[in-house]
Amino acid sequence: MKDLLIALRVFVVLTIVTGVAYPLLVTGIAQTAFRDQANGSLIKQGDKIVGSRLIGQDFQDPKYFWGRPSATSPTPYNAAASSGSNLAPTNPALKEALETRVKSFQAANPGQPVPTELVTASASGLDPDISPQAAAVQIPRIAKARGLEESSLKALVEQHTQARQLGLGEPRINVLELNLALDHPQE
Amino acid sequence: MSGWMQIALYLAVLLLCAKPLGLYMAKVLEGEPTFLTKILRPLERLIYRLGGVKSEEKQDWKRYAVGVVIFNALGFLFVFLLQRFQASLPLNPAGMGAVSADSAFNTASSFSTNTNWQGYGGESTMSYLTQMLALGVQNFVSAATGIAVLAALIRGLRAREATHIGNFWVDLTRSTLYILLPLSILLSVGLVSQGVVQTFNPSAKAELVQPTKDTKEQTIALGPAASQIAIKQLGTNGGGFFNVNSSHPLENPTPVSNFLESLAILLIPAGLCITFGQMLKDRRQGWAVLAAMTVLLLMFLVPCVLSEQAGNPMFKQLGLTTAANWEGKETRFGIENSALWATATTAASNGSVNSMHDSYTPLGGLMPMILMQLGEVVFGGVGSGLYGMLIFAVVAVFVAGLMVGRTPEYVGKKIEAFEMKMASLVILIPCSLALLGTAIPLMFGTGQSSMSNPGAHGFSQLLYAYSSMANNNGSAFAGFGANVPFHNLLGGLIMWVSRFWLIVPVLAIAGSLAKKKIVPSGPGTLPTHTPLFVGLLCAIVLIVGALTFIPALALGPIAEHLRMAR
Numbered sequence: 141m142k143d144l145l146i147a148l149r150v151f152v153v154l155t156i157v158t159g160v161a162y163p164l165l166v167t168g169i170a171q172t173a174f175r176d177q178a179n180g181s182l183i184k185q186g187d188k189i190v191g192s193r194l195i196g197q198d199f200q201d202p203k204y205f206w207g208r209p210s211a212t213s214p215t216p217y218n219a220a221a222s223s224g225s226n227l228a229p230t231n232p233a234l235k236e237a238l239e240t241r242v243k244s245f246q247a248a249n250p251g252q253p254v255p256t257e258l259v260t261a262s263a264s265g266l267d268p269d270i271s272p273q274a275a276a277v278q279i280p281r282i283a284k285a286r287g288l289e290e291s292s293l294k295a296l297v298e299q300h301t302q303a304r305q306l307g308l309g310e311p312r313i314n315v316l317e318l319n320l321a322l323d324h325p326q327e
Numbered sequence: 328m329s330g331w332m333q334i335a336l337y338l339a340v341l342l343l344c345a346k347p348l349g350l351y352m353a354k355v356l357e358g359e360p361t362f363l364t365k366i367l368r369p370l371e372r373l374i375y376r377l378g379g380v381k382s383e384e385k386q387d388w389k390r391y392a393v394g395v396v397i398f399n400a401l402g403f404l405f406v407f408l409l410q411r412f413q414a415s416l417p418l419n420p421a422g423m424g425a426v427s428a429d430s431a432f433n434t435a436s437s438f439s440t441n442t443n444w445q446g447y448g449g450e451s452t453m454s455y456l457t458q459m460l461a462l463g464v465q466n467f468v469s470a471a472t473g474i475a476v477l478a479a480l481i482r483g484l485r486a487r488e489a490t491h492i493g494n495f496w497v498d499l500t501r502s503t504l505y506i507l508l509p510l511s512i513l514l515s516v517g518l519v520s521q522g523v524v525q526t527f528n529p530s531a532k533a534e535l536v537q538p539t540k541d542t543k544e545q546t547i548a549l550g551p552a553a554s555q556i557a558i559k560q561l562g563t564n565g566g567g568f569f570n571v572n573s574s575h576p577l578e579n580p581t582p583v584s585n586f587l588e589s590l591a592i593l594l595i596p597a598g599l600c601i602t603f604g605q606m607l608k609d610r611r612q613g614w615a616v617l618a619a620m621t622v623l624l625l626m627f628l629v630p631c632v633l634s635e636q637a638g639n640p641m642f643k644q645l646g647l648t649t650a651a652n653w654e655g656k657e658t659r660f661g662i663e664n665s666a667l668w669a670t671a672t673t674a675a676s677n678g679s680v681n682s683m684h685d686s687y688t689p690l691g692g693l694m695p696m697i698l699m700q701l702g703e704v705v706f707g708g709v710g711s712g713l714y715g716m717l718i719f720a721v722v723a724v725f726v727a728g729l730m731v732g733r734t735p736e737y738v739g740k741k742i743e744a745f746e747m748k749m750a751s752l753v754i755l756i757p758c759s760l761a762l763l764g765t766a767i768p769l770m771f772g773t774g775q776s777s778m779s780n781p782g783a784h785g786f787s788q789l790l791y792a793y794s795s796m797a798n799n800n801g802s803a804f805a806g807f808g809a810n811v812p813f814h815n816l817l818g819g820l821i822m823w824v825s826r827f828w829l830i831v832p833v834l835a836i837a838g839s840l841a842k843k844k845i846v847p848s849g850p851g852t853l854p855t856h857t858p859l860f861v862g863l864l865c866a867i868v869l870i871v872g873a874l875t876f877i878p879a880l881a882l883g884p885i886a887e888h889l890r891m892a893r
Contacts, residue, residue, distance in 0.1 A: 143390075143394055144397055145379065145395055145571075146378055146379050146394075146402055146496060147394065147397040147398040148376070148396065148401060148811070149377060149378040149379050150378035150380065150496055150499070150500070151398060151401050151405070153373075153374050153377045153378055154374070154467070154468055154499075154500070154503060154678070155405075155460065156557055157370070157374070157462065157503070157504075158466075158467040158468070158503065158508065158786075159459050159460040159461075159463050159557075159768065160460070160629065162463075162508065162512070162526075162554060163459045163463065163551050163554040163555070163587070165549075165556075166515045166516065166519075166525055166553060166554040166556070167525050167526070167527065167551055168520075169502060169516055169527075170515075170516065170519040170525035170553060171525070171526070173516070173520075174516075174519045174520050174719060175519070176524045177519055177520060177523070177524075178519050178524060178525045179524065179526050179528060179531075179786075180524050180526070180531050180547055180549050180552070180577065181522050181580075182531055182547075183533075188534055189531055189532065189533045189534065190533055190534055190535075191533045191535070191536065191545065191547075192531070192547050192577075194522050194576040194577055194580045195520075195545070195547055195576055195577070196576075197535055197537070197545060198535075198542075199536075200537070200539075201537050203556070204536075204537055205849070207837065208393070208658065208870065209889055212833040215332075215541070215542050217545065218545075219545055219546060219547050219865075220451065220530060220546040220547070220570040221448060221451050221570065222403065222448075222450070222535065222569050222570045222574075222575050223448075223570060223571060223682035224571060224652065224655045224685075224686065224805065225573070225655065225683070225684040225685055225686065226655070226686060226779060226780075226804070226805050227547075227654065227655075227685075227686055227780065227806070228685065228686065228688075228767045228780035228782075228784035229639045229652065229686065229688050229689070229808075229891060230689070230780075230782060230783075230887055230890055231550050231780045231781060231783055231784065232781070234686075235408075235641055235772030236653065238642075238645055238647075239645065240640070242645055242646070242647070249791070253648050254645075254646060254647050254648065255647070255649075256638075256647040256648055256649045256650070256651060256653045257643055257647045257658060257848075258433075258454065258671050259647065259651045259655040260644075260654040260655075260656075261654060261655065262572035262574075262657055262658070263571060263655045263656055263680075263682045264569075264571045264574045264575045264576060264666075265571070265683070265745060266417040266571075266575065266576055267567060267576070267657050267658055267659075268576055268657050269657075269658040270658055271658060273648070275364050278502070279469065287733055288711050289623040292469045294637075303583070303792050304582065305328065305581055305582040305583050306328070306582075306583060307332075307333070307336075308333055308582035308583060308585070308586050309333075309581070309582025309583075309659050309660060309661065309664065310582075310660070311657050312658050312660060312663035316536065318348070318412060319536055319537075320536065323536070
C-alpha cells in the first residue's frame with residue numbers, strides 16, 4: 141500500500157517533468173533557434189503556402205519533373221496519412237503495378253532507361269527527392285513540353301542537386317523545389 | 328562516402344561513444360556526482376520529496392520487484408485512460424476521437440512495456456496531448472525501468488552476502504534525469520535543426536503546385552514531434568509520431584538526422600556494457616559482452632545489406648536500371664542506410680523504421696526477424712538487452728560447466744539450480760510466446776485474414792508481428808492488419824507477460840546472487856572476458872534461437888526466397 145502511494149506520486153511528478161516540462165522546453169528552444177524548421181519548413185509565395193520543402197507532391201503533368209510513386213490513400217502524397225505500399229517482393233500486385241508504371245514512363249519518355257526508384261513506391265509516400273539519374277532521364281520530355289533547351293534544364297538540375305550531406309546518405313534532388321524553379325525562372 | 332563506408336563510420340562512432348557514456352552512466356547508477364549534478368541535484372531532491380521517496384533506503388529483490396510492477400501498471404492505466412478520453416481533453420487541434428478500447432489496451436501495454444508496437448497511425452489517431460503526456464512519458468519511464476532492473480542485477484552480481492539490491496525509485500529517477508533527459512534534449516534540438524517539426528500549430532494547408540480535378544490542397548500533419556522522436560530512439564522505444572515512423576520526412580528529414588537517429592538506437596545499450604564492467608570493477612567483462620553483441624550484429628547486418636543490394640530479380644526482367652530493392656525505401660537514405668537501420672532497430676528492441684520491412688527481399692527481411700527472435704539480447708532494449716545477455720552468459724557458463732563437470736561460476740558467483748531455473752524462464756518465455764502467438768491466430772482464422780500479402784510472405788507477416796510483440800521490439804511488416812480486436816488483445820497480453828515475467832525472474836536471480844559469497848577464481852574457473860568466452864556466448868545465443876525458430880522461418884522467409892529465386 142505504501143509502495144502504491146509512492147508509485148502514484150513518483151508517476152505524477154515524472155509525468156510533469158518528462159511529459160510537460162521537457163516537450164515545452166524543446167518547443168521553446170526550437171521555436172527560438174529554428175523557427176522555420178520547427179514549423180514544417182513551409183514554402184510561401186506571398187501569404188500563400190505552396191508546400192513544404194520536406195514533403196513531396198504529386199506531379200503527373202509532362203512539363204514537371206515527376207517524383208517517386210506514392211502509396212498513400214485516398215490520394216498520392218497525402219501528408220495527413222503517410223504510408224508505404226507494404227507489397228512483398230513476391231506479391232503479384234507489385235509486379236502488376238511496376239509493369240503499368242514502366243509502360244507509362246516509357247510512353248512519356250521514349251528511349252530513356254527506367255530508373256528503379258521512379259517506378260517503386262517510397263517508404264513514406266511523401267519522399268521529396270529523386271536521384272540525379274532519375275532527373276536526367278526526364279529532361280528531354282520536359283524540354284519538349286516547355287519548349288526549352290535541354291542544356292538549360294541540365295544546368296538547372298545540376299544547380300538543384302544536393303551532394304551527400306557531410307558524406308552521408310545519397311545525392312538527391314528536391315522535386316518540388318526544382319519544379320517551382322521551372323515555373324518561376326527569375327527567382 | 329559509399330554505403331559500406333557509411334556503415335563502418337557508424338560502427339566506429341558507436342563504439343567510440345560507448346566508453347565515455349558507459350563510465351558516466353556507472354557514476355549515475357552508483358549515486359556519485361557527475362558534471363550535471365549541480366544543475367540536476369535540486370530537481371532530483373524535489374522529486375524524492377514530492378514522491379515520498381526515502382532515497383537512502385535499500386530494498387531486497389521482492390520489494391524492488393513490487394515497485395517495478397506497480398509503477399508500470401499505473402503507467403499502463405494512465406495511457407489507456409488518456410486515449411479513451413482524449414476527445415474531451417485539450418491540445419487536440421485535429422479533433423481526434425476516443426481510441427477504441429481494444430486498440431487503447433494494446434497501445435497502453437505496448438508503451439508501458441517499452442515495446443511500442445503500433446496498431447494505429449499516429450497522425451490520424453492520437454491528439455498532441457496523448458502523444459506527449461501518455462506516450463512520451465512512457466518512452467522515458469519504461470526505458471528507465473530497464474536501466475534500473477539492470478543496475479539491480481549488477482548489484483546482485485557484485486554483492487557479498489547481502490540482501491539488498493538498490494532502491495527502485497532512486498534508480499528510476501536518476502536514470503531518467505541524468506541519462507535519458509539530457510541526451511533527449513540534445514538530440515531533439517539537433518533533429519529540429521535538420522527539419523523535424525516541434526510545434527503546437529495544427530496541420531498546415533498547402534495549395535498544390537500542380538492541382539488535380541479532385542485535389543487542390545495538401546494537408547501536412549505537424550506536431551511536437553522532435554521531443555518524442557529523440558526519446559523514442561534513445562530509449563529503444565521506437566513508437567513513431569507519424570504512421571511511417573522515421574521514414575517520414577518530418578520525422579527524419581536528412582542523412583544527418585538519419586545518422587543521429589540510427590546512432591541513438593544503439594548508443595545507450597552499447598554504453599551500458601561498459602557501465603556493467605565498471606560497476607563490477609572488471610572492465611574486461613563489459614568489453615567481452617559488447618564484443619559478443621557487435622559480432623552478432625555484424626553477422627546479420629552484412630547479409631541484410633547484400634540481400635537488399637542484390638534486390639528483386641523481377642526488376643531486371645522489367646528492364647529497370649538496377650535490381651536493388653527500392654520498394655519501400657527513401658531516396659535520401661538509400662539502400663545501405665535503410666538496411667543498417669533495419670538491423671540496428673531489431674538488434675536493439677527499438678522497432679522504429681526508416682524503410683518498410685514488409686517490402687524487403689525475403690532474406691533481407693529474415694535478418695531483422697531473427698534478431699528479434701534471438702531474444703533482443705544483441706544490444707537489445709535499454710537495460711533489458713544487457714540483463715537478457717547476462718542471463719545468456721549464465722547459461723553459457725552452465726553449459727561450459729557441464730562439459731567439464733564443474734559447478735559453474737560467473738564473475739565470482741556460483742550458478743546453481745535456482746538461478747538456472749529462473750534463467751530458463753527468461754529465455755523460454757519470449758520464445759514460446761512468439762510461437763504460440765503465431766499459432767493461435769492461425770487456428771482462429773484471424774491470422775490469415777490479417778495477411779496483406781499472399782503466400783509464404785503472408786505467414787512471414789504474422790510470424791514477424793508476434794516475434795516483435797513477444798520480444799518487446801515493436802517493428803512490423805506493416806501491411807499486416809494488426810488493428811483488430813483479436814490481435815490487439817492477444818498481442819497486448821503477450822507484450823505485458825514477456826516484459827514483466829522476465830523482469831521478475833531477473834530480479835529473483837539478482838536477489839539470490841546477492842546472498843552468495845564471492846568465490847576467488849582458481850585454475851578451474853572459466854574466464855569470461857576472453858575471445859573463447861565471447862565465441863561461446865554467441866554460439867549459445869545462436870543455437871537457442873536457431874533450434875526454436877528455424878522450422879517456422881522455413882515456412883515464411885526461406886520458402887519465399889526459394890520461390891523468388893526460381
